[in-house]
Amino acid sequence: MALFLTSKCNNVASRDKRLKTLLSETRAASQTVIDRDAELTTMLHRNQDSLTAGIQRMAPFVRLMTNTLGSGHWFDGYICGLVLPSISAANPGGCNPR
Numbered sequence: 593m594a595l596f597l598t599s600k601c602n603n604v605a606s607r608d609k610r611l612k613t614l615l616s617e618t619r620a621a622s623q624t625v626i627d628r629d630a631e632l633t634t635m636l637h638r639n640q641d642s643l644t645a646g647i648q649r650m651a652p653f654v655r656l657m658t659n660t661l662g663s664g665h666w667f668d669g670y671i672c673g674l675v676l677p678s679i680s681a682a683n684p685g686g687c688n689p690r
Contacts, residue, residue, distance in 0.1 A: 636643070
C-alpha cells in the first residue's frame with residue numbers, strides 16, 4: 593500500500609511540475625492576448641458614438657438590400673463613393689453623399 597501511495601504522490605508531483613512549466617511558458621503569450629483585448633475594448637469604448645452613428649446610417653441600405661436579395665436571385669446596387677473617380681469612369685463627378 594505504501595508503494596502505491598508513493599507512486600501516486602510521485603505522479604501528482606510530476607504532473608504539478610509539468611503544469612507549472614506549461615503555465616510559465618504560456619504566461620507571456622497570455623498576457624499579450626489580455627493586453628491586446630484591453631486595447632480593443634478601450635478603442636471600442638472610445639469610438640462607441642461613431643460606431644453607433646455608422647450603424648444607424650447604414651440601416652436603410654441594409655433594409656433595402658435585404659428586401660432586394662430576399663425577393664429575387666439578382667440585385668442591382670450602387671454605393672456612391674465606393675470607386676474613386678480616378679480609378680473608374682463609373683463615377684466621373686465624384687460623390688457627395690450628403
